Amino acid sequence: MKRLMFVGLLFAFALLVVQPASADSAYQVGMNGSGSLMMSPVVYSGNFMFGLVGTWEITLDDSMWPSDADSTARFNYIWNHFFAPNYDATVGAENWKGYFNSATLPSAPHFRFDLVSPAGVMEGDITFTILVRDWYADGMLSQSEKHRNLNLSATLNLNPDLGTGAFADLCGHGSVSSGNFNFVNPPLLDALQIVGQVQTYTCPSPVEDTTWGSIKALYD
Numbered sequence: 001m002k003r004l005m006f007v008g009l010l011f012a013f014a015l016l017v018v019q020p021a022s023a024d025s026a027y028q029v030g031m032n033g034s035g036s037l038m039m040s041p042v043v044y045s046g047n048f049m050f051g052l053v054g055t056w057e058i059t060l061d062d063s064m065w066p067s068d069a070d071s072t073a074r075f076n077y078i079w080n081h082f083f084a085p086n087y088d089a090t091v092g093a094e095n096w097k098g099y100f101n102s103a104t105l106p107s108a109p110h111f112r113f114d115l116v117s118p119a120g121v122m123e124g125d126i127t128f129t130i131l132v133r134d135w136y137a138d139g140m141l142s143q144s145e146k147h148r149n150l151n152l153s154a155t156l157n158l159n160p161d162l163g164t165g166a167f168a169d170l171c172g173h174g175s176v177s178s179g180n181f182n183f184v185n186p187p188l189l190d191a192l193q194i195v196g197q198v199q200t201y202t203c204p205s206p207v208e209d210t211t212w213g214s215i216k217a218l219y220d
Contacts, residue, residue, distance in 0.1 A: 024170065025118075026199045027051045031176070034189040037078060040068045044192065052198075054115035058126055061106045071185040079141065083132060087139060094134035096141070101127035111156055120165020122172070122198070128154035130181055152181040152194075160203050167200060174198030 033046015033056065042060040066073040082098035102108040108125040115122065131151040136142060158172035176196030184190045 024201050026197060028197050029174075029176070029195065031056055031194040032192070033194075034191045036184055036186070036189050037062075038068060038071060038074055038183060039186045039189070040065070046192070048113075048115075049193075052113065052115050053117035054113060056111065056113050058109060058111045060100060060109040063106065068186050075183065083130075083141075087134075089139070091137075094137045094139075096132045096134065098130040098132070099127075100129070115166075118166035120167040121163060122158060122167045122200075123162035124157050124159040124172075126154050126156045128152055146183060149179060150181040150183075151177070151179055152192075153177040154196075156198060158200065169203060170200045171203040172198060172200035 029051035030049035031046055032049050033044055035042065035044025035058070037060075040062050042062045043057065044059075045055065045057040047055055066077050068074055078098070082100065082104060083096040086097045086099065088095050088097065100109055102125075108127055111124060111126040113122040129152070131153075132141070132145060133148070133150075134141075135145055135148075154176050156172075156174040156176070158167070158170065160169050160171050163170050174197055176194050178192050178194045180191075180193060182190045
């Protein structure tokens, strides 16, 4: 009987190790708002159109960038540091990609959702990529390419220590995108519509360290 109990315990322990975290909730979200990389501090904010009810905000550390008082210098810095080195010359899909994350900035951009339904705060890191098509396939950015609607894609990672209410101590992740990102000069803001999904789940529980010998000893 002890042997059967021990085998059962081993099986239960194996399930505990390999069992993935179960999804608690999945939200298809639509976000409407505005902001600008050309304005300091960089803050995008707005409301949810569907999926969640409340407000959202995305912030980015631009402390090393030129002042927004000189739009030309600021854009040139952004372009030269984030886009120009990442040119893709694939025939028929020529483009530049700008990566905004903890590798290219002092820290990863941050997001915060202040929600009334479900009630609580969802907060964490967001990293995003902006794609600029080289429609003339000449490796040079034209004004029309700069000001045409650009593609933005982003991934979110929830910080369970920052969640409150319905999202207290929850882990999660998500992905969102927009097809109407634009560079605009201050004091103008770029109006954005962002859609995507966010999934939350119970964070994996810490397991007390022990040895197989100590477990076996309990049933010997």
